[in-house]
Amino acid sequence: xxxxxxxxxxxxxxxxxxxxxxxxxxxxxxxxxxxxxxxxxxxxxxxxxxxxxxxxxxxxxxxxxxxxxxxxxxxxxxxxxxxxxxxxxxxxxxxxxxxxxxxxxxxxxxxxxxxxxxxxxxxxxxxxxxxxxxxxxxxxxxxxx
Amino acid sequence: xxxxxxxxxxxxxxxxxxxxxxxxxxxxxxxxxxxxxxxxxxxxxxxxxxxxxxxxxxxxxxxxxxxxxxxxxxxxxxxxxxxxxxxxxxxxxxxxxxxxxxxxxxxxxxxxxxxxxxxxxxxxxxxxxxxxxxxxxxx
Numbered sequence: 001x002x003x004x005x006x007x008x009x010x011x012x013x014x015x016x017x018x019x020x021x022x023x024x025x026x027x028x029x030x031x032x033x034x035x036x037x038x039x040x041x042x043x044x045x046x047x048x049x050x051x052x053x054x055x056x057x058x059x060x061x062x063x064x065x066x067x068x069x070x071x072x073x074x075x076x077x078x079x080x081x082x083x084x085x086x087x088x089x090x091x092x093x094x095x096x097x098x099x100x101x102x103x104x105x106x107x108x109x110x111x112x113x114x115x116x117x118x119x120x121x122x123x124x125x126x127x128x129x130x131x132x133x134x135x136x137x138x139x140x141x142x143x144x145x
Numbered sequence: 146x147x148x149x150x151x152x153x154x155x156x157x158x159x160x161x162x163x164x165x166x167x168x169x170x171x172x173x174x175x176x177x178x179x180x181x182x183x184x185x186x187x188x189x190x191x192x193x194x195x196x197x198x199x200x201x202x203x204x205x206x207x208x209x210x211x212x213x214x215x216x217x218x219x220x221x222x223x224x225x226x227x228x229x230x231x232x233x234x235x236x237x238x239x240x241x242x243x244x245x246x247x248x249x250x251x252x253x254x255x256x257x258x259x260x261x262x263x264x265x266x267x268x269x270x271x272x273x274x275x276x277x278x279x280x281x282x283x284x
Contacts, residue, residue, distance in 0.1 A: 086212075097257040099237075099264030106236040110229065113220075120212045125240065130249045 052083035172258025183242035
């Protein structure tokens, strides 16, 4: 006998609450319940991954469009995305410090954040020569290898 | 800390920024200048946010950017309450301050102080003007 609930309180419409202990006669039922739960969990996980991946693809498209507008002022762009963490990170390197360009980059980060408020978006900058600052798990998106 | 405390600190760091600028020797102290400009701007912003979100007085309730708890995230609160241009300017100051302290800015920035000086000064000026105007304390 497999207990499936220690105690349930069944409150009658008239009368006092009744305590019940429920059991099932075969542990196969527990296996089936666990299997179904696992299947549902896997299905939900896969749906979340698919949805997150679509969001990241859409975000990637936005990043490309926005960075293309300032690409002449940028030396290279590195990216990292993690759909399961809902994280999208960008590192761009520039040959020199330019106040207008840095303001444009902050604007891009803000606009991406406004459009994808639930994604953790970070845009970092570094000067050419400081590529050691960029974590090794970022990949070089521009110029393409 | 209340709004007046934040304004007093904002002015304090602004004075430090001006002192550094007046005595800077060819960009030698640009790191200190960036940090002073950033902290002045931060306290101007917090003076305004104090009015908007009424945080507890005992401690700073904000982290800079917290996607999990947007109601405690200065980034998210600023995004909802400041003009976009002012938001971008604060983010630029914050970014340069972070780079100065935690990345290679302390090496890269002194030779580039002529490019950096004008925009950090202008960012603080615009942020201060915006906040004081919002607080109806225009000077």
